[in-house]
Amino acid sequence: MLAIGLGTGAVCAAAAGSVMGAVEEAKAGVGSAMNDVSQMLAGALSIAAVGSIMYAIYRARLGNALDALPQGVADAARDSIGAAMEAAALLPPEEGLALSTAARTAFTDAFGISVALGAGLSLIGGLLIARFMPATQASGHGAHGSGHGAGRETEEAHISPATSDHPDGHPTGQVHATGD
Numbered sequence: 001m002l003a004i005g006l007g008t009g010a011v012c013a014a015a016a017g018s019v020m021g022a023v024e025e026a027k028a029g030v031g032s033a034m035n036d037v038s039q040m041l042a043g044a045l046s047i048a049a050v051g052s053i054m055y056a057i058y059r060a061r062l063g064n065a066l067d068a069l070p071q072g073v074a075d076a077a078r079d080s081i082g083a084a085m086e087a088a089a090l091l092p093p094e095e096g097l098a099l100s101t102a103a104r105t106a107f108t109d110a111f112g113i114s115v116a117l118g119a120g121l122s123l124i125g126g127l128l129i130a131r132f133m134p135a136t137q138a139s140g141h142g143a144h145g146s147g148h149g150a151g152r153e154t155e156e157a158h159i160s161p162a163t164s165d166h167p168d169g170h171p172t173g174q175v176h177a178t179g180d
Contacts, residue, residue, distance in 0.1 A: 011126060012039060018133060050118045057110035065102030068095070081107040 016035050023031035059078050066074035073091070077084035077099060084103035088096040 011122070011129075014129075015039070046118065050114050053117060054110045054114035057113050058106050061106035061109050062102055063106075065098065065106075069099065077103060 015038075019031050019035040019038075020028065058081070062078060062084075066077055069077070069087075069091075073087045077087050081103050085100055088100035088103065090096070091099060
């Protein structure tokens with residue numbers, strides 16, 4: 001779990017920085033939303049894919065352990081480890097022990113293989129990103145580099161009452177930027 005957390009943290013931070021660095025400051029909200037949607041979709045698809053693979057491995061690893069069981073019990077045990085453990089508790093001790101041992105072994109094998117597969121695919125994805133992702137600017141915001149706040153003094157906006165060419169002749173406030 002620690003490896004998954006560290007890997008996810010490193011990838012998500014780099015991905016968010018890349019996305020936000022590729023959009024103009026005016027489009028930061030859109031960039032952030034696209035980043036969020038991409039991460040959620042990728043996470044959901046990854047969970048579904050790895051979960052499906054794990055389920056297939058679990059069923060395959062149970063193999064012959066279910067042959068001696070009644071069909072309904074065997075079907076339930078193939079569906080989930082929880083159902084297999086419930087069925088094992090209802091069987092005679094020797095058969096129950098055999099089923100629970102087979103289910104536990106199949107589940108831990110499936111889990112280990114699935115996590116290794118997920119880690120391997122994540123590593124390949126990380127290598128592809130490192131190879132093909134364009135470089136981003138070190139400072140400034142966005143690909144167009146507004147440079148807001150980067151090496152410049154801050155600006156304050158002051159509203160001053162002034163007359164203008166307003167059609168009805170009333171004074172309007174004008175915004176003037178002044179440096180400190």
